[in-house]
Amino acid sequence: MESIVEINNLKKSFxxxxxxxxxxxxxxxxxxxGLVGPDGAGKTTTIRILCGLLNYDSGSAKVFGKEISTNRKEIQNQIGYLSQKFSLYGDLTIDENIEFFAKIHGVKKYEQRRNELLEFTRLLPFRDRLAEHLSGGMKQKLALACSLIHYPKILFLDEPTTGVDPISRRDFWKILANMLKEKITVFMTTSYMDEAERCNNIALMNKGKIISTGAPEEVKASINKSIVELVCSDVRTAYSIIKKNSTLEVQLFGDRINVMFNNYADEYKIIDELLRNNKIEVLSRKLVPPSLENVFFHLITQ
Known part of the structure; x- marks a missing residue:
């Protein structure tokens, strides 16, 4: 496959x-x-570098095979960027906002494209509504339409669904799926592991470093562990007991515990005895496939 973004030994410090x-x-x-990780992982800094909005200290960052530092304007004319705080003009209508961004990008005959985008984002019935009167999800869709008005070859999305309601999130992902059918490359950052699962490939990032890359299924398989999900009579006490009295890795997710085993058949006996001795009843136990949360927490604790 042809590479559209290439980063090598990239470094940026503040x-x-x-x-x-x-x-x-x-x-x-x-x-x-998907560039995936918690707040402060370095995702936004990376995406801003790729959009030519931040200089980097060392290494190489190429888009379309060209170094960003020396081809900034040329690259920016061919990309779309939706930031965490995309600036819409509240006193302009949906139509007027898209027109404004079309003119910024030098798109003269934008009317047909605008109509396509409004249909695409299901904003057509609201085209005369002021942006300040839109819901959070509708504002994100309008911001997306503004980012696409000039036919970008790659779209950079920085945490596009943060703070968006579940229904709008679902609509947003339907729009992204249709964009991929149009052969637009999408580079997004997210802290949501369920969104990472939808990506073709991901990079897990933490504290400025890439800790794993590949297709989501490959990343999940990479830890090579058996994972048992336990529901116990006292889940927090059970978690503390396992963590304190065994060398096994244990993760707490709400009312469930995930325990990672190298050899499930032999090692579970130790956990079973430990919990029984502390009068903790195991209400259910099942082997589960690794999740991206499992992998992420495993990697950052090594």
Whole structure:
């Protein structure tokens, strides 16, 4: 597959903080790529570098095979960018906002494209509504339409569904799926592991470093562990007991515990005895496939 984004040994620091710490990754043309991690991982810094909005200290960052630092304007004319705080004009209508961004990008005959985007984002019935009167989800859809008005080859989305209601999130993902059919490459950042599952390829990022890359299924298989999900009579006490009295990795998710085993058949006996001795009843037990949450927490605790 042809690479549309190439990063090699990229580094960006703010004072003593290494926001992006010597990372390397590639994104193929036409794919949905997810840069996944918690707040402060370095995701936004990375995406702003790729959009030519931040200079980097060292390494290489290429889009369309061209180094960003020396081809900034040329690259920016061919990309779309939806930031966490996309600036819409509240006193302009949906139609007027899209027209404004069309003119910024030098798109003269934008009317047909605008109509296509309004249909695409299901905003057509609301085209005369002021942006300040839109819901959060509708504002995100309008911001997306503004980002697409100039036919970008790659769209950069920085946490596009943060703070958006579940129904709008679902609609947003339907729109992204249709974009991929149009062969637009999508590079997105997210802290939601369920969104990461939808990507063709992902990179898990923490504290400025890439800790795992690949297709979601490959990343999940990479830890090579058996995972048992336990529901117990006292889940928090059970979690504390296992964590304190065994060498096994244990993760708490709400009312369930995930325990990672190298050898489930032999090692579970130790856990079973430990819980029985502390009068903790196991209400249910089942082997489950690794989740991206399992992998992420496993990798950051190594």
């Amino acid at each position: 004072g003593e903080i290494d926001a992006v710490d010597n990372i390397s990754l590639e994104v193929s043309k036409g794919e949905l790529f």
